[in-house]
Amino acid sequence: MSQSKGRFGVHGGQYIPETLMNAVIELEEAYNKYKDNPEFNRELTELLNNYAGRPSLLYYAEKLTRELGGAKIYLKREDLNHTGSHKINNVLGQALLAKKMGKTRLIAETGAGQHGVATATAAALLDMECVVFMGEEDTKRQALNVYRMRLLGAEVIPVTAGTATLKDAVSEAMREWTKRIEDTHYCLGSVMGPHPFPTIVRDFQAVISREARAQILEAEGRLPDAVIACVGGGSNAIGSFYHFIPDEGVKLIGCEAAGRGIDTFETAATVNTGRIGIFHGMKSYFCQDEYGQIAPVYSISAGLDYPGVGPEHAHLHDIGRAEYVPVTDDEAVNAFEYLSRTEGIIPAIESSHAVAYAMKLAPTMDKDKIIIITISGRGDKDCAAIARYRGEDIHE
Amino acid sequence: MSKIRNAFADGKAFIPFITCGDPDLETTEKVVRAAVENGADLIELGIPFSDPTAEGPVIQGANIRALAGGITTDKIFDFVTKLRKDITIPLVFMTYANVVFSYGAERFMKRCNETGIDGIILPDLPFEEKEEFADVAAKYDVDLISLIAPTSADRVAMIAKDATGFIYVVSSLGVTGVRSEINTDIGSIVKVIRENTDVPCAVGFGISKPEQAEKMAGLSDGAIVGSAIIRLLEKYGKDAAPYVGEYVKSMKDAVRKA
Numbered sequence: 001m002s003q004s005k006g007r008f009g010v011h012g013g014q015y016i017p018e019t020l021m022n023a024v025i026e027l028e029e030a031y032n033k034y035k036d037n038p039e040f041n042r043e044l045t046e047l048l049n050n051y052a053g054r055p056s057l058l059y060y061a062e063k064l065t066r067e068l069g070g071a072k073i074y075l076k077r078e079d080l081n082h083t084g085s086h087k088i089n090n091v092l093g094q095a096l097l098a099k100k101m102g103k104t105r106l107i108a109e110t111g112a113g114q115h116g117v118a119t120a121t122a123a124a125l126l127d128m129e130c131v132v133f134m135g136e137e138d139t140k141r142q143a144l145n146v147y148r149m150r151l152l153g154a155e156v157i158p159v160t161a162g163t164a165t166l167k168d169a170v171s172e173a174m175r176e177w178t179k180r181i182e183d184t185h186y187c188l189g190s191v192m193g194p195h196p197f198p199t200i201v202r203d204f205q206a207v208i209s210r211e212a213r214a215q216i217l218e219a220e221g222r223l224p225d226a227v228i229a230c231v232g233g234g235s236n237a238i239g240s241f242y243h244f245i246p247d248e249g250v251k252l253i254g255c256e257a258a259g260r261g262i263d264t265f266e267t268a269a270t271v272n273t274g275r276i277g278i279f280h281g282m283k284s285y286f287c288q289d290e291y292g293q294i295a296p297v298y299s300i301s302a303g304l305d306y307p308g309v310g311p312e313h314a315h316l317h318d319i320g321r322a323e324y325v326p327v328t329d330d331e332a333v334n335a336f337e338y339l340s341r342t343e344g345i346i347p348a349i350e351s352s353h354a355v356a357y358a359m360k361l362a363p364t365m366d367k368d369k370i371i372i373i374t375i376s377g378r379g380d381k382d383c384a385a386i387a388r389y390r391g392e393d394i395h396e
Numbered sequence: 397m398s399k400i401r402n403a404f405a406d407g408k409a410f411i412p413f414i415t416c417g418d419p420d421l422e423t424t425e426k427v428v429r430a431a432v433e434n435g436a437d438l439i440e441l442g443i444p445f446s447d448p449t450a451e452g453p454v455i456q457g458a459n460i461r462a463l464a465g466g467i468t469t470d471k472i473f474d475f476v477t478k479l480r481k482d483i484t485i486p487l488v489f490m491t492y493a494n495v496v497f498s499y500g501a502e503r504f505m506k507r508c509n510e511t512g513i514d515g516i517i518l519p520d521l522p523f524e525e526k527e528e529f530a531d532v533a534a535k536y537d538v539d540l541i542s543l544i545a546p547t548s549a550d551r552v553a554m555i556a557k558d559a560t561g562f563i564y565v566v567s568s569l570g571v572t573g574v575r576s577e578i579n580t581d582i583g584s585i586v587k588v589i590r591e592n593t594d595v596p597c598a599v600g601f602g603i604s605k606p607e608q609a610e611k612m613a614g615l616s617d618g619a620i621v622g623s624a625i626i627r628l629l630e631k632y633g634k635d636a637a638p639y640v641g642e643y644v645k646s647m648k649d650a651v652r653k654a
Contacts, residue, residue, distance in 0.1 A: 003524040015493050015520045017450050018555070019545035019566060161456060162447060171449045178450070179570035181547060278493040278520070278528075279447065291469050292498025293446040 006195020009318055011311035014194040016281045019178045027185075028196040030101045035203065040100065047092045051125065052082040054089075054207065058215035058372070064342050071225065071365035073358060076212050076374045078236060079347065085377030086208060086236040087118035087189060093204035095122035098185035105129040105184045109173040111138055111166035111232065112303035112350065113145025114377050115189030120154035122187075130154035133172040135165040138302045145381055163296040166232070166306045170280055190233025191310035194281030198311050205239025212372055213243045220370060226251040226361065229374040230353040231324065232268070232304035234313045236376035241322060251323065253361075254313060255353040257299030258326035268297035270309040271317050271324035279307075284314040300329040300389065303350040303377075331356040333389055336379060348377035349386065398539050399514045400486045400561040403438035404596040409618030410435060410609065410648040411598055412625050412640075413490060415442035415458035417467030421475050423634045427625075430641030432483055435648030438562075440517065440620065443472055443491035450519035452573030454623040457630060469499055473507050480512040488515035488541060488561070493528065501529050505536040515539035515561040523555050534560075544589065544597075545569075546580040556592035563589060563597035565616060573623050575602030582615045606650035613654035621647060 005028075006012045014024060034040040048054040057077040065073045078086035095106060106123050108130070110116030116132040123130035132149055136158040139146050149156050162168040170193070177186040191198045191205070209227070216224055227244055229237035231254035244250040256269035267273055270285050277286040279294055287295040287307040299305045309324075316322035332349055335356035340346045347355055351374065358373045365371070379386075387394045403409045412431045416424050428439060444459040444467055451459070476487065489508070496504045496518065508516065516538055521528060526540060533540045539561025544552055546569055556563060565585060567578045582599055589597050599612040600620030609619040628643060629636045 003527070005524065013525055014522060015525055016522060017519050017545070017566075018522050018543045018551075019547050019569060021522050021524070021545075021551065022547050022549060161453075167447065171447050174449050175452075175571045181569065275498075278497050280449070281520070286494075288494070288498060290498070292494040292496075293463065294494075 006199060008312045008315035011282065011284045011314040012195055012198060013283050014281060015278050015283065016194045017178055023177070023181045024194055024196065026101070030097060031196055031200050034097055034100055040096065044093055044096055047096065048089065048207065052088045052092060053080060055211045056080050058212055058219065060219065061343050064339070067342055068359060068362040070362040070367065071369035071371045072367070073362055074216065074370065074372045075345070076208060076240065076372055078208060079351070079375045079378035083118045083121050084380070085114040085118065085348065086205060086239060087115040088121065089207050089239065090189065090201050090204040090235060091115070091118040091122045091187060094185065094187045094200065095126050095128065098187065099126055099128070101185065103183055103185040106187045107131045107133070107173050107176050107184055108187045108189060109166065109169035110134050110189065111169065111305060112301065112348070113138070113142040113149065113381065114303060116149050116154070116156070117145055117152070119187050120149040120152035123154060124152045131176070132156050133159050133169040133176065135163070135169050136160050137164040138166065141302050141385055142381060166302065167294065190235040191238045191312060192233040192280060192282060192308060198282065201235050202238045202242060202312060205235050206242040208236065208239035208374060209241060209243035212240065216370065216372065223247050223250050224370040224372045225365065226253055226371045228253045228255065228354045228358050228371060230255045230304060230350045230376060231309060231313060232257065232306045232350065233308070234310040236374055238310060238312055240374040245321060252316065252321065253357065254322055254324045255327045255357045256324055257301050257304035257353060258328045259298040259300070261328055262326045266298040268299040268305050268307065269326040270307060271313070272326045274307070282311050284311045285309050300332065300385070301349045301353065303348070304353065325357055327353040327356045333386055335359055336382065336386055345375065346379035347375050348379045349382040351376045352379070398561050400438065400488070400539055401596070403486045404562070404617050408613040408651045408654050409437035409598060410644065410651045411438045411440060411618055411620040412436050412644055413440040413442060413620065413622035414625060415444060415455065415462055416472045416475060417444060417462035417465050418458040418626070418629050419461050419633055420465050421471065423636065424475070425479065426637035427629070427640045428479060428483070430637040431644045432485060434641045434645040436485065436644055437618065438486045438488065440488055440490045443469055443489055443495050445492040445495055448492060450571055452571040452623060454626050454630065455572050458626045469495060473511050476511040476513060486514045487512065488517060489513055490517040493518050493520050496529060501532045505532045505538050508538045509536035513538060515541050517541045517543070517564060519543060523551065523558070544585060552585055552588040553592045556589045559593055559595045561595065563595055564620065565597050565599045567599050567601045567603065567612065572601055574604040578602055578608065578612070582612065586616050606646050609647045610650040610654045613651040619647070619651055
């Protein structure tokens with residue numbers, strides 16, 4: 001009889017040092033205690049609605065729809081949340097849970113800085129200490145977010161190990177957690193890591209599809225034909241998919257960062273180029289070499305620049321319920337510019353991967369079809385990097 | 397019976413950890429031989445992993461140096477075959493779950509058996525996930541070595557009851573690395589272990605000085621040292637063997653007094 005918990009098909013589990021086992025067990029017990037607790041949910045809803053600005057809009061992108069000439073396109077506007085991305089949904093849930101558990105300190109990893117900013121924000125609001133680990137490479141790509149986190153009272157620790165990007169920030173946050181468990185909660189930012197994180201983060205992000213499903217039924221009187229979201233670890237994607245999973249007529253499409261292309265080594269498209277493995281506490285798909293050494297991945301997007309994917313996505317891929325498609329840097333940058341020009345909405349470079357795929361898909365669909373694209377974050381943070389990509393050097 | 401018992405048959409054991417291929421396998425061979433000649437009772441051979449999440453900066457550095465030198469799991473198995481021509485003390489691997497999983501657990505354990513590896517330590521494989529490799533390890537007489545941590549609390553008995561080979565008692569919170577003080581109540585943990593198994597237990601994480609080794613071995617069946625040895629490799633590189641030999645001798649002498 002299997003002792004292993006938190007499985008999605010063969011994926012998931014708890015592949016972590018013994019030092020952390022009681023911490024994840026304690027977290028799981030606390031989560032089970034509070035997840036259906038009316039008082040906890042009242043407090044969380046209060047924070048989500050009156051602090052983070054939920055529900056987020058489901059916006060009919062009429063001009064985008066007309067220009068692409070196919071399916072009707074709706075944008076789920078997670079970019080309008082306080083702090084500028086979907087990350088706040090999960091962070092408010094976890095920070096509140098940590099507070100109930102008596103923890104006084106939050107640690108987090110961050111790639112693009114969005115999760116770090118969200119965690120620093122929640123820590124400021126809830127009077128908690130906050131330390132954010134960020135790959136040194138990413139602190140350069142996302143200097144503004146580093147400043148923002150410090151402004152919010154968090155300590156930002158640049159991680160120089162390995163490729164100095166998101167995976168190394170996760171490793172360092174895990175190492176820090178093994179050093180200090182008693183007063184510290186590891187506020188993991190994506191649907192990854194050991195059980196119960198993939199479940200907790202998914203549940204807190206599921207608010208995206210809970211709202212979107214009701215909003216589209218209200219607007220159109222029917223469900224969409226496709227839901228499209230970008231996937232790094234996969235938190236906005238699982239949040240966008242979750243309440244549509246039982247609706248078999250709704251295609252679920254995750255857009256992976258292909259970097260310079262899935263036929264190159266400079267890619268982060270895990271489902272498309274990786275293989276099953278065990279890393280960062282979970283069994284899932286990972287970019288790795290023949291001996292299981294984790295590959296140094298690449299994407300223009302610091303938030304998708306991760307060599308793994310959440311275990312529930314790996315399972316949705318295995319059973320064919322969701323489809324994972326690669327989108328290159330170039331396609332994403334084009335979409336970043338296109339949505340800005342067309343709708344006056346500057347999407348995060350991460351979300352631009354989802355927009356890019358929708359730009360290919362929508363024209364192939366009939367005009368009576370409906371697509372929802374999750375705009376997981378806003379793109380202000382990316383302007384300097386995209387300008388650089390286009391050969392223009394601007395100082396932030 | 398587990399060959400690992402031999403390491404504990406003659407009093408308290410001293411167990412050095414050496415990363416294979418740091419900076420190359422010729423050096424690793426010299427260092428292993430120096431450790432054996434100076435009283436090592438069992439050697440932990442590290443198979444490098446790109447992202448060793450349980451290691452501090454010193455052992456991370458060894459992993460990076462070894463991988464940069466082109467080390468692979470296959471080269472390490474060939475290296476063990478060479479060592480086994482004359483080295484008879486128990487040898488165990490220390491690596492991460494993905495190294496075993498990606499090689500194929502059956503193929504990996506079979507090669508351990510053929511080359512003469514007696515056990516394996518996987519710091520990212522807790523009790524709940526043991527079944528990933530436990531059956532196939534048992535099939536090929538490879539002891540899957542359990543770890544017990546300062547935070548294990550009510551889990552100590554459960555882990556000890558199922559343990560094979562030896563039990564690795566993690567002395568402190570955090571990752572591997574030299575520490576000036578160890579504050580965990582090792583004695584209480586070892587007491588619970590003894591109530592549940594006769595499998596020997598050795599203490600590691602943070603031990604660098606002879607006094608620490610003596611104290612930890614006094615509370616258990618042996619002392620494990622990694623980072624302090626890797627520091628010698630960091631400092632002396634290809635010339636590290638005599639320094640490691642001298643260090644192992646001082647530590648084994650300390651453990652004998654325990």
